[in-house]
Amino acid sequence: APTTPWWADAVVYQIYPRSFADSDGDGIGDLAGIRSRLDHLRTLGVDVLWLSPVYPSPQDDAGYDIRDYQGIDPVFGTLEGFDELLADVHAHGMKLVMDLVVNHTSDEHAWFEESRASKDSPKRDWYWWRPAREGLEPGTPGAEPTNWGSFFSGSAWQLDDATGEYYLHLFSRKQPDLNWENPEVRQAVCAMMRWWLDRGVDGFRMDVINMISKDPALPDAHVVGSGGLFADGGAYYLCGPRIHEFLQEMSREVFTGRPELLTVGEMPGVTVDEARLFTDPARREVDMVFQFEHMGVDQGLTKWDHHPLKLTDLKATLARWQAGLADVGWNSLYWNNHDQPRVVSRFGDDGEHRVRSATMLATVLHLHRGTPYVYQGEELGMTNAPLRSVDELRDIESINHYRQEVAAGRDPEQVLASIRPMARDNARTPMQWDASPHAGFTTGTPWSEVNPNYTEVNAAAETADPDSVFHHYRRLIALRHSSRTVVLGDFTLLLHDDEQVYAFTRRLGNEELLVLGNFSGSDAEVELEGWEGSELVLGNYREPAEGLGLRPWEARVHRRE
Ligand code: ISL
Missing domain, CATH: 1.20.5 (Single alpha-helices involved in coiled-coils or other helix-helix interfaces)
Structure with missing residues (x-):
C-alpha cells in the first residue's frame, strides 16, 4: 500500500496577517506580530500555518491584488523579517504555506503596466485584451467584449484609455486576469514559485486556481432569468479546457524533487468528479482542494440571498464529498476562512450557546476524513462583526x-x-488576544473595529479555562494526531433525514468511532444499535450523558471495538 503523505494527519491554521497581531502600533497586523504569537499556535497543536498574502500590494482587495510577487509589503515587514518568521516557525516544529495569487495581478504590477502601455507591447498578450463589441463605441453600455459580471459587481471588463481596449478582471478592476495561454506567463509564475521554495517555504494555497484556464473564444454567458446587467461567465473559466494540463506542468516544473510540500487549490464551483482528478496523487496536480458546496447550503442564487441552514442539506453534501474522495484523492475540511462569516454565528448560536455550539461544530468537522483548516479566531469561538453601519x-x-x-x-x-450575515468583514475583525484595549491586537487604532465581545471572548481567558473553545480545539487536534481511525477510517453517514442530529461513524480495522452533534438548542433523541455503554472519547459537556440522547448543542465521540 502507498505510504500516507505527511500532511494526512496534519491540521492547518490560517493566519490573516492584517488582523492577527500588530507589533508596531499602526493598527495593521504584521510579520513581527505573528512571530510574537507562535506559542499560542504551538499550544493549540497545529502543524502548518497558511499566510494570506503579505506581498507588496495597493490593498484594493486586502492583498489579493499583488504588485510584486517577490517581496513583502512594508505594512507587514521586510523580506529579512519574513526569513526570521520562517525560521521561527520551523524552530517551533511547524511548516509555513504561502498564498499564491496567480489568476490575476494588481493593475500596478510591472507586468500589467508594460502590457497596458501599447498594443504591441511584448507583454500585451500576458493579459486578456479585447476591443469593444463590434459596432459599439468603447465605453458605451453593452460595448464590453462579453456580458460577464465581475465577482465584485459590475462588468468583468474595464476600458483602458491608453489603447482604447478592454481588459478582463474577474475580480476588482485593479485585479486584471493573467493570460495563462501564454507560456511566458506560466514560466514567470513557476520561476517565482521556485524562488519562494528555495527560501524555505513549505507549499502553497492557490487562490482561485481553477479559473486560470479560460475558453480563449471568451463567449457570452447564457443569461439566467431576468438577471442583472451582467451574467455568470463561469462556464467559460471554471475548470476550463487546459486546467489539468497547467497544473501538471506547474507540478513538473516547480515541485519535482521537493517531496515535503503541501498544495491546496482554492476552487469555487469545483465538482466532486473534478476534485477526484485534481487530487489523484498519480496525476500530480494538487494535494487537496477547497470546494464550496457546503458553503452554499444557506444561500439562494447569490450569497446575499441568505436563508437558515437545513441540516439535511449540509450532511448530504459533506457526505457526498467524503464518499467521492474515499478511494482516490483527499478532502480539505473547513467551516471558516477570511471570505466566510464566522461559523458559530452561521450554523451555531453565538449568544447563549456560543461555547457549546462552537465546540459541537468543531467536533463534527474535525472528525471527518480529510485535512482540517482552522481560521484564526475560530479556535476561540469568535463571532460575526456587529456591522452596525x-x-x-x-x-x-x-x-x-x-x-x-x-x-x-x-x-x-x-x-x-x-x-x-455573509459579509467577508465578519471574518476579518482583529484577533482577540486579551481583555485589554483593542483586545491586545494593537496599541494604535485597529484598521477594522474589534468585536465588542472581546472582554469575554479572548485567548487569555480561554487558555486559562479548560472548558473553553480553545481547549476543545486543542483536544480535537491531539485526537487526530493520536488516532489512525480519525485520519484514515472509512466514513459512513447515519440518520440522513434527521434535521437536528449530525451522526456518522469512522471505521478502521476493528475500531469504530461514532460522532454525534446536536445542531439545536433543544434535547435530541438518538437511537442507534450497539452503542449503549461504549467508551466516551471526547465530548463538550462535563456531566456524563445518560444514554445516547444529546443535550443542547452537545457533541460526543464514542468508541467501540
Ligand atoms: O468570497 C467569496 C464569496 O463571495 C468568493 O467569491 C471569493 O471571492 C472566491 O472564493 C475567491 O476568493 C479568493 O480570491 C479572491 C479574493 O478576494 C478572496 O479573498 C480569495 O480568497 C480574489 O483574489
Missing part, C-alpha cells in the same frame, strides 16, 4: 455591492441587512 464595511465585495444596490434604488438599511 455601512461605515464599518471595509471589504471591496460588500462595499461595491452596497453601492450598486443603493444606486439601483434599494433601501440602504435593507441592503445592509442582506450584507450583514
Whole structure:
C-alpha cells in the first residue's frame, strides 16, 4: 500500500496577517506580530500555518491584488523579517504555506503596466485584451467584449484609455486576469514559485486556481432569468479546457524533487468528479482542494440571498464529498476562512450557546476524513462583526455591492441587512488576544473595529479555562494526531433525514468511532444499535450523558471495538 503523505494527519491554521497581531502600533497586523504569537499556535497543536498574502500590494482587495510577487509589503515587514518568521516557525516544529495569487495581478504590477502601455507591447498578450463589441463605441453600455459580471459587481471588463481596449478582471478592476495561454506567463509564475521554495517555504494555497484556464473564444454567458446587467461567465473559466494540463506542468516544473510540500487549490464551483482528478496523487496536480458546496447550503442564487441552514442539506453534501474522495484523492475540511462569516454565528448560536455550539461544530468537522483548516479566531469561538453601519464595511465585495444596490434604488438599511450575515468583514475583525484595549491586537487604532465581545471572548481567558473553545480545539487536534481511525477510517453517514442530529461513524480495522452533534438548542433523541455503554472519547459537556440522547448543542465521540 502507498505510504500516507505527511500532511494526512496534519491540521492547518490560517493566519490573516492584517488582523492577527500588530507589533508596531499602526493598527495593521504584521510579520513581527505573528512571530510574537507562535506559542499560542504551538499550544493549540497545529502543524502548518497558511499566510494570506503579505506581498507588496495597493490593498484594493486586502492583498489579493499583488504588485510584486517577490517581496513583502512594508505594512507587514521586510523580506529579512519574513526569513526570521520562517525560521521561527520551523524552530517551533511547524511548516509555513504561502498564498499564491496567480489568476490575476494588481493593475500596478510591472507586468500589467508594460502590457497596458501599447498594443504591441511584448507583454500585451500576458493579459486578456479585447476591443469593444463590434459596432459599439468603447465605453458605451453593452460595448464590453462579453456580458460577464465581475465577482465584485459590475462588468468583468474595464476600458483602458491608453489603447482604447478592454481588459478582463474577474475580480476588482485593479485585479486584471493573467493570460495563462501564454507560456511566458506560466514560466514567470513557476520561476517565482521556485524562488519562494528555495527560501524555505513549505507549499502553497492557490487562490482561485481553477479559473486560470479560460475558453480563449471568451463567449457570452447564457443569461439566467431576468438577471442583472451582467451574467455568470463561469462556464467559460471554471475548470476550463487546459486546467489539468497547467497544473501538471506547474507540478513538473516547480515541485519535482521537493517531496515535503503541501498544495491546496482554492476552487469555487469545483465538482466532486473534478476534485477526484485534481487530487489523484498519480496525476500530480494538487494535494487537496477547497470546494464550496457546503458553503452554499444557506444561500439562494447569490450569497446575499441568505436563508437558515437545513441540516439535511449540509450532511448530504459533506457526505457526498467524503464518499467521492474515499478511494482516490483527499478532502480539505473547513467551516471558516477570511471570505466566510464566522461559523458559530452561521450554523451555531453565538449568544447563549456560543461555547457549546462552537465546540459541537468543531467536533463534527474535525472528525471527518480529510485535512482540517482552522481560521484564526475560530479556535476561540469568535463571532460575526456587529456591522452596525455601512461605515464599518471595509471589504471591496460588500462595499461595491452596497453601492450598486443603493444606486439601483434599494433601501440602504435593507441592503445592509442582506450584507450583514455573509459579509467577508465578519471574518476579518482583529484577533482577540486579551481583555485589554483593542483586545491586545494593537496599541494604535485597529484598521477594522474589534468585536465588542472581546472582554469575554479572548485567548487569555480561554487558555486559562479548560472548558473553553480553545481547549476543545486543542483536544480535537491531539485526537487526530493520536488516532489512525480519525485520519484514515472509512466514513459512513447515519440518520440522513434527521434535521437536528449530525451522526456518522469512522471505521478502521476493528475500531469504530461514532460522532454525534446536536445542531439545536433543544434535547435530541438518538437511537442507534450497539452503542449503549461504549467508551466516551471526547465530548463538550462535563456531566456524563445518560444514554445516547444529546443535550443542547452537545457533541460526543464514542468508541467501540
Ligand atoms: O468570497 C467569496 C464569496 O463571495 C468568493 O467569491 C471569493 O471571492 C472566491 O472564493 C475567491 O476568493 C479568493 O480570491 C479572491 C479574493 O478576494 C478572496 O479573498 C480569495 O480568497 C480574489 O483574489
